[in-house]
Amino acid sequence: DKGNHRHFMEKEIYEQPEVISHALSHYIDFHNHSTKAIDAAIDFKSLRGLAISACGTAYLAGLVGKYWFERYARLPVEIDVASEFRYREMPLSKDQAALFISQSGETADTLASLRYCHDEGLKIGAIVNVKESTIAREADAVFPILAGPEIGVASTKAFTCQLAVLASLAIAAGKARGTISADEEKQLVKSLAEMPRIMSQVLNAIQPQMEALARDLSKFKDVLYLGRGTSYPLAMEGALKLKEISYIHAEGYAAGELKHGPIALIDENMPVIVIAPHDRFFDKTVSNMQEVAARGGRIIFITDEKGAAASKLETMATIVLPNVAEIIAPMLFSLPIQLLAYHTAVFMGTDVDQPRNLAKSVTVE
Numbered sequence: 001d002k003g004n005h006r007h008f009m010e011k012e013i014y015e016q017p018e019v020i021s022h023a024l025s026h027y028i029d030f031h032n033h034s035t036k037a038i039d040a041a042i043d044f045k046s047l048r049g050l051a052i053s054a055c056g057t058a059y060l061a062g063l064v065g066k067y068w069f070e071r072y073a074r075l076p077v078e079i080d081v082a083s084e085f086r087y088r089e090m091p092l093s094k095d096q097a098a099l100f101i102s103q104s105g106e107t108a109d110t111l112a113s114l115r116y117c118h119d120e121g122l123k124i125g126a127i128v129n130v131k132e133s134t135i136a137r138e139a140d141a142v143f144p145i146l147a148g149p150e151i152g153v154a155s156t157k158a159f160t161c162q163l164a165v166l167a168s169l170a171i172a173a174g175k176a177r178g179t180i181s182a183d184e185e186k187q188l189v190k191s192l193a194e195m196p197r198i199m200s201q202v203l204n205a206i207q208p209q210m211e212a213l214a215r216d217l218s219k220f221k222d223v224l225y226l227g228r229g230t231s232y233p234l235a236m237e238g239a240l241k242l243k244e245i246s247y248i249h250a251e252g253y254a255a256g257e258l259k260h261g262p263i264a265l266i267d268e269n270m271p272v273i274v275i276a277p278h279d280r281f282f283d284k285t286v287s288n289m290q291e292v293a294a295r296g297g298r299i300i301f302i303t304d305e306k307g308a309a310a311s312k313l314e315t316m317a318t319i320v321l322p323n324v325a326e327i328i329a330p331m332l333f334s335l336p337i338q339l340l341a342y343h344t345a346v347f348m349g350t351d352v353d354q355p356r357n358l359a360k361s362v363t364v365e
């Protein structure tokens with residue numbers, strides 16, 4: 001049932017504040033501002049490393065997770081798309097654990113990577129939406145994302161719930177390993193707890209602007225997304241979402257890679273969507289944006305209030321989100337990229353929930 005929405009995808013975008021709040025309540029104690037104990041099957045305290053494997057959007061969630069596990073838990077993360085991971089013959093050891101992220105829990109390559117790690121003797125954690133799935137059944141520890149059924153082929157709420165779970169786990173791992181203080185834990189958890197409310201505000205606030213912008217974006221054939229830090233996986237997710245449902249060619253790049261190739265493509269025919277909250281990397285990303293502007297590129301700037309005030313560059317559009325703690329920015333900045341892809345596809349008249357050539361669950365290799 002789509003309720004009042006035109007498509008399941010739209011419904012699922014708007015469900016995010018509610019489902020994320022539900023997911024978070026499984027991992028954090030809202031009252032004491034602390035993380036709850038992690039399933040003892042994976043002992044984060046004694047781990048030497050983590051191997052993460054997944055496909056598509058779930059892989060991009062894992063890539064954001066890598067930044068968090070390394071930063072907050074000082075845990076080295078090896079991550080790859082499952083279709084490469086399973087064949088790479090990477091050296092793995094029993095003091096690593098392996099995490100598999102999958103909405104459906106049935107993706108063939110992800111399952112094969114899981115079995116490979118299991119045979120190597122690693123403890124297996126599964127971050128899944130479907131709790132009765134094969135991946136969940138074969139794991140030692142299951143971390144449900146509690147997003148509820150996701151019908152739209154383009155993943156939206158599963159992505160942000162995966163991020164919420166990964167953030168909670170990284171904080172809990174940091175606590176277990178003594179790499180974050182009790183005070184830091186409290187601050188991080190407080191920020192997570194505020195997120196659902198801020199997400200609702202943002203969804204309502206930006207909707208008209210995203211719809212209008214989608215009309216302009218639909219005229220282009222190519223789009224480049226740029227981001228740095230955790231905004232880099234988000235840039236790739238933005239590009240994936242847009243190409244999946246609008247069939248516009250899009251690429252996501254690390255902002256710092258611009259001058260190593262993609263800058264050759266910059267002209268007025270390829271809008272550049274820059275995802276840049278006012279974080280530690282902001283000034284660096286702005287200098288990449290200047291390089292785009294200097295070559296006649298059109299910029300769609302997705303930033304926060306501080307970022308908007310700090311940049312003087314002329315843009316095709318600037319989307320301004322509230323200033324928030326760094327840990328919740330990836331979830332919040334997912335909203336404009338989802339809405340932009342959604343409205344562009346609607347405007348172009350594609351089959352949003354069932355895009356051509358795609359399946360919701362990819363059970364073949």
Ligand code: M6R
Nearest residue numbers: 056057058102103104107154155
């Ligand atoms: O069910 P899974 O999370 O394992 O699926 C992985 C990918 O097939 C999936 O995320 C795909 O990339 C989506 N269509 C993205 O919107």
